[in-house]
Amino acid sequence: MTSDDKPTALIVHENAITASRLKSIMSQRGWASEICDDGDKAVDEYVRIKPNIVFLGLNLPTMDGHIAALEIRESDPDARVVFVVSKSRLDKANDAAYSSGAVSVLVTPLTRADIDQKWVLMNGPIPNAPGLADLDDLYPDLEEEGPSLPPLPTPQLPDELSQIEAPPSPMVPIPEPDKPKRKRRILRIFFPIVIIGFAALGAAYYLGFLEL
Numbered sequence: 001m002t003s004d005d006k007p008t009a010l011i012v013h014e015n016a017i018t019a020s021r022l023k024s025i026m027s028q029r030g031w032a033s034e035i036c037d038d039g040d041k042a043v044d045e046y047v048r049i050k051p052n053i054v055f056l057g058l059n060l061p062t063m064d065g066h067i068a069a070l071e072i073r074e075s076d077p078d079a080r081v082v083f084v085v086s087k088s089r090l091d092k093a094n095d096a097a098y099s100s101g102a103v104s105v106l107v108t109p110l111t112r113a114d115i116d117q118k119w120v121l122m123n124g125p126i127p128n129a130p131g132l133a134d135l136d137d138l139y140p141d142l143e144e145e146g147p148s149l150p151p152l153p154t155p156q157l158p159d160e161l162s163q164i165e166a167p168p169s170p171m172v173p174i175p176e177p178d179k180p181k182r183k184r185r186i187l188r189i190f191f192p193i194v195i196i197g198f199a200a201l202g203a204a205y206y207l208g209f210l211e212l
Contacts, residue, residue, distance in 0.1 A: 006030060006032040007030075007031050007053075008031065008034070008049060008050075008051040009034075009054070010033070010036065010045055010053075010054045010055070011026075011033050011054075011055045012035075012037070012042040012054065012055065012056050012057065012060060012065070013037065013056070014037060014057045014059050014061065015057065016037070018084060018109075019035045019037070021110050023035060025115050029115075031052075034049060037061065038063075039061065039062050039064060040062040040063040040068070042054075042072070043071045043075065046075065046076070046079065047076075050076070054080065054082065055082050055084050056068060056081060056082070056083055056084065057085065058083065058093060066096035066131075069081045069100035069102060070100050070131050070132055074135065077126075078126060079126075080103055081101070082104045082105070083096060083097050083104075083106070084108060084110070085107065086107070098127075098130070100129050101126060101128050101131075102127075103122050103125075104122045
């Protein structure tokens with residue numbers, strides 16, 4: 001909730017006009033609203049602000065609205081989700097609403113009368129979310145690691161240095177990564193060859209075999 005204790009809505013939609021229209025309608029009802037246009041970020045925003053209701057589109061960037069709804073329900077079984085879609089996507093929205101236990105589905109373009117008509121349903125009992133049992137299977141197949149990269153070239157040193165043992169590379173502490181969200185991959189690339197190469201070149205320069 002906001003500081004003045006107004007009920008809060010989180011609006012997550014790919015269409016800025018629809019999101020703005022929803023915010024205006026909810027404001028007329030005395031609600032505060034926050035707008036987000038990213039499915040992945042919406043889950044974090046929900047956890048941060050704990051809104052009273054979430055309006056979700058389906059065609060969201062980075063994460064499908066159906067999956068975002070399930071992740072929100074997984075983080076909070078009492079999350080109140082409403083899908084907001086065009087008429088052409090109504091069948092898919094109804095399926096997603098059943099799977100994620102949404103309280104209602106609204107069709108664009110929205111009017112205040114649409115909200116008024118479904119207000120009691122939107123604030124009624126929250127259904128179960130049977131799709132939570134299959135949440136892992138709904139994610140697209142993702143590789144555990146990023147694409148392979150070509151090997152970095154090994155620095156060529158003068159013959160005089162071929163028998164010189166390079167000093168040990170400094171130990172670089174690697175911070176512990178945060179616990180990743182389900183299948184949200186972060187590409188990490190390390191450069192041990194570069195570190196060893198620079199260490200060898202440094203030794204050459206120090207011993208006078210190489211001029212910079």
